[in-house]
Amino acid sequence: MQDAMDAVRFLLADSPEQALDTFRVLDKLNQKRRKKQVAMTQQAVKLAAPQAEQHQGLVVYKEEFHEGLIGIIASRLVDQFALPTIVVTKGTSGILKSSCRSRNVNLLELLQQCAGVLEKFGGHANAAGCSFKEENLELFREKFHQACLQAAPATDGKKVQADLEVNLEMLNFELLDRLKDLEPHGQANRKPVFVVKNIPLPETIPMQGKHLKWGLGADMEMVYWNGAGRVPEGEVFDIAFTLSTNNFRGKETRQLTIQAISS
The missing domain is CATH 3.10.310.30 (Diaminopimelate Epimerase; Chain A, domain 1)
Known part of the structure; x- marks a missing residue:
């Protein structure tokens, strides 16, 4: 989003003072980029x-x-x-x-x-x-x-690797803010995967297509894209998921996106 020469000047700085001045410029540019990224x-x-x-x-x-x-x-x-x-x-x-x-x-x-x-x-x-x-x-x-x-999803036999077992009470907006420090995510820095164990599922909220959705509270929901027919029978479940914020029609909710589910 900006001339790359500022980064070059930072790396080639002749003194700590010059490096600090250039770093401040880069930091302001990065903050501006992140604001645009969030809005977009x-x-x-x-x-x-x-x-x-x-x-x-x-x-x-x-x-x-x-x-x-x-x-x-x-x-x-x-x-x-x-x-x-x-x-x-x-x-x-x-x-x-x-x-x-x-x-x-x-x-x-x-x-x-x-x-x-x-x-x-x-x-x-x-x-x-x-x-x-x-x-x-x-x-x-x-x-x-x-x-x-x-298209059929790839079935390469890989299991979902969870990073941390949590309970639903831990999944607050403060945690979401802290997770932003781990961005940006990509192949070399995948998004954290959490797991909750032995939880019942409330009544499914109807969605179009093959997607499933559950309400977990006033501002928390769980979705399973293409999940129709893929939820095993049982009364309680172990669920691996990623966590994000969903801003839709002016309402901000915590969204759990299922990666894997077992009973």
């Missing part, structure tokens, strides 16, 4: 939520999204909705640029099915990018949704 992510969540209730993948477009942040925003949406996600912004000459993220569905296979409307695409199974003409946005979104519907 909140906007993206509002755009993504209706799609998540009806489709198996997300294509979120906003002209004002900064090209340098769309990859991070896409990762945040994957963390929250656990669906293949493409965040799109406006490029030049009528071309839209995007950043794509996925956790358990091969992105390149999805994009290959949309190749007819793409100008170019590339990357790997979990992170990719593509570009297409602005006039093809809705057609691309339709093709991507269809590709996601037909």
